[in-house]
Amino acid sequence: MMLIDPHAHMISRTTDDYVAMADAGIVALIEPAFWVGQPRTFVGTYVDYLSTIVGWERFRAGQFGIRHYCTVGLNSKEANNEELAEGVMDWLPRFALKEGVVAIGEIGYDEQTALEDRYFRLQLELAKELNLPVMIHTPHRDKKRGTSRSMDVCEEHGLDPGMVIVDHNNEETVAETLQRGFWAGFSIYPSTKMGNARMVEILRQYGGERIIVDSACDWGISDCLGVAKTAQLALDRGIPKQTVHMVCYQNALDAYGQSGQMQEADWLDPPAIDQRTLFEGNSILRGGREPHIEAPGDRRRTDHMID
Amino acid sequence: MTQAADLLRNWVLAQAEDEADWIVRSLARIASATQERDLFIFMGLAPRRLGKADLALGAEDLDAADAACPGWSPEGWSVDGAARVLAILTAPATRIFADRFKDLRRTADVAEMIALYRGLPLYPDPDSLHFEVGEGLRSNIKAVFESIAHRNPFPRDHFDEHRWNHMILKALFIGSRLTPITGLGARANPELARILVDYAEERIAAGRPVPQDLWIPLKPFRGDPAVAAILRQEEVAQ
Numbered sequence A: 001m002m003l004i005d006p007h008a009h010m011i012s013r014t015t016d017d018y019v020a021m022a023d024a025g026i027v028a029l030i031e032p033a034f035w036v037g038q039p040r041t042f043v044g045t046y047v048d049y050l051s052t053i054v055g056w057e058r059f060r061a062g063q064f065g066i067r068h069y070c071t072v073g074l075n076s077k078e079a080n081n082e083e084l085a086e087g088v089m090d091w092l093p094r095f096a097l098k099e100g101v102v103a104i105g106e107i108g109y110d111e112q113t114a115l116e117d118r119y120f121r122l123q124l125e126l127a128k129e130l131n132l133p134v135m136i137h138t139p140h141r142d143k144k145r146g147t148s149r150s151m152d153v154c155e156e157h158g159l160d161p162g163m164v165i166v167d168h169n170n171e172e173t174v175a176e177t178l179q180r181g182f183w184a185g186f187s188i189y190p191s192t193k194m195g196n197a198r199m200v201e202i203l204r205q206y207g208g209e210r211i212i213v214d215s216a217c218d219w220g221i222s223d224c225l226g227v228a229k230t231a232q233l234a235l236d237r238g239i240p241k242q243t244v245h246m247v248c249y250q251n252a253l254d255a256y257g258q259s260g261q262m263q264e265a266d267w268l269d270p271p272a273i274d275q276r277t278l279f280e281g282n283s284i285l286r287g288g289r290e291p292h293i294e295a296p297g298d299r300r301r302t303d304h305m306i307d
Numbered sequence B: 001m002t003q004a005a006d007l008l009r010n011w012v013l014a015q016a017e018d019e020a021d022w023i024v025r026s027l028a029r030i031a032s033a034t035q036e037r038d039l040f041i042f043m044g045l046a047p048r049r050l051g052k053a054d055l056a057l058g059a060e061d062l063d064a065a066d067a068a069c070p071g072w073s074p075e076g077w078s079v080d081g082a083a084r085v086l087a088i089l090t091a092p093a094t095r096i097f098a099d100r101f102k103d104l105r106r107t108a109d110v111a112e113m114i115a116l117y118r119g120l121p122l123y124p125d126p127d128s129l130h131f132e133v134g135e136g137l138r139s140n141i142k143a144v145f146e147s148i149a150h151r152n153p154f155p156r157d158h159f160d161e162h163r164w165n166h167m168i169l170k171a172l173f174i175g176s177r178l179t180p181i182t183g184l185g186a187r188a189n190p191e192l193a194r195i196l197v198d199y200a201e202e203r204i205a206a207g208r209p210v211p212q213d214l215w216i217p218l219k220p221f222r223g224d225p226a227v228a229a230i231l232r233q234e235e236v237a238q
Helices: A015-023 A043-054 A056-062 A082-096 A114-130 A143-156 A174-179 A196-206 A226-236 A241-257 A272-277 A283-287 B003-014 B017-032 B037-050 B059-068 B079-090 B097-106 B110-118 B126-137 B142-149 B154-158 B161-173 B190-205 B225-237
Strands: A003-005 A026-032 A067-072 A101-108 A134-137 A164-167 A183-187 A211-214
Touching: A003 A226, A003 A241, A015 A026, A026 A101, A026 A134, A026 A241, A043 A056, A043 A067, A043 A082, A043 B097, A056 A067, A067 A082, A082 A101, A082 A114, A082 B037, A101 A114, A101 A164, A101 A241, A114 A134, A114 A143, A134 A143, A143 A164, A143 A174, A164 A211, A174 A183, A174 A196, A196 A211, A196 A226, A196 A241, A211 A226, A211 A241, A226 A241, A272 B110, B003 B017, B003 B059, B003 B079, B017 B037, B017 B079, B037 B079, B079 B097, B079 B110, B097 B110, B097 B126, B110 B126, B110 B142, B126 B142, B126 B154, B126 B161, B142 B154, B142 B161, B154 B161, B161 B190, B190 B225
Parallel strands: A003 A026, A026 A067, A067 A101, A101 A134, A134 A164, A164 A183, A183 A211
Antiparallel strands: none
């Protein structure tokens, strides 16, 4: 089964992870611009970070047969550093039209401060001007209110909910997100967000429409196989294959494909120029074998000290 | 407007179909602009509007390119890349060119970076671009490195010996072919021959194959005993 991980911070991950993801069936992933753990104190480091996710990381993923897309934006934590935030806002329009940029994101609220609100709104306006989808990071603390408020602000700025992916949903937020017409993302990140057994129960209750599963894997304890393992568990527990296909592949493609920068042909039939520059070709599909899902431990060879 | 820009313009327009008007209007705006915003937007929109197909060039086009700029080969250029270089050549000299190039390079995506570097032989004031070229050569993205190293006369015409030799060596290390390097034979030198002999010996000692095109910059120095020895070893191996 072909899978897409529409939220993965690969800049924080190893080559082992890329190999495991490709083996598990991930054909494409989206790397949202985010807080890298260490606060940035110069605009220049933020600019180089954005260059990295549109450039080097995209190339690196291609070496493993995975197509890499990204979203660009000023995250909510760093929106609280006004000097940095102003600088980043000056540069953002230069990055929003780069190859493979599929949305403005991840943006939204962290502590729901006035500065977070200001830069969230400015970026919603930028997305509207450039006709790009938006990826919203909903806060970990005061989540339910923060999620409602994020959607209120989108509506206030006249965004079409069909262009907005509200991410990091849980059992408490999903009903409202879907009812208001937004895409509902779920990050399989057990300690703070969502576990895959809980995810399967949500699929049982809500079906697959407008639901998107991602791993949100980053520098914390997280699993780059979050999407693959959830797909497997859902199938094992009797969720219809069609539903699994929607939430682990098709919905992400439909939502972010609205940018015009992401299409199935990118991995099924990559243009020659992409193969020469960015993408080494998809060994999984070329080989014609079924991708398999494995636990990270399984791929660690015991004799890896000897060539 | 230089002769090279005229050629680019003709080639891009020939493949622009419905976007020909957009190109003509955009370039006119860029040419008369006092700001750079129009240029930046054009750079972003070029592949979205024009696609990324290769330029369809015949032998007479390649001859015209070489006549306009000796050694320039637009073979393998894409239509969006050609449009981007054309836009850079069209923008008025309101800033030092190297400063503008740096600004474009530091925010470039991979395809943009390739276009920027492929255009090197066409830009004004080439000796002001050495820092920028060095940044590209250090890239680990093979296609970016090759946009400077392959079918580009800039290294032959402007690199000092040290940089030239290290470009050749890096090409070998990242598995890039030497044959498409413009001036490979003309810029062969004894220091490079020494480096390549060491490299070949290291490969042979590790039981790894020696790339065939390594012998091109070595052959002029076959009078040197070390070079002769390694060439003999390789002939035996074949």
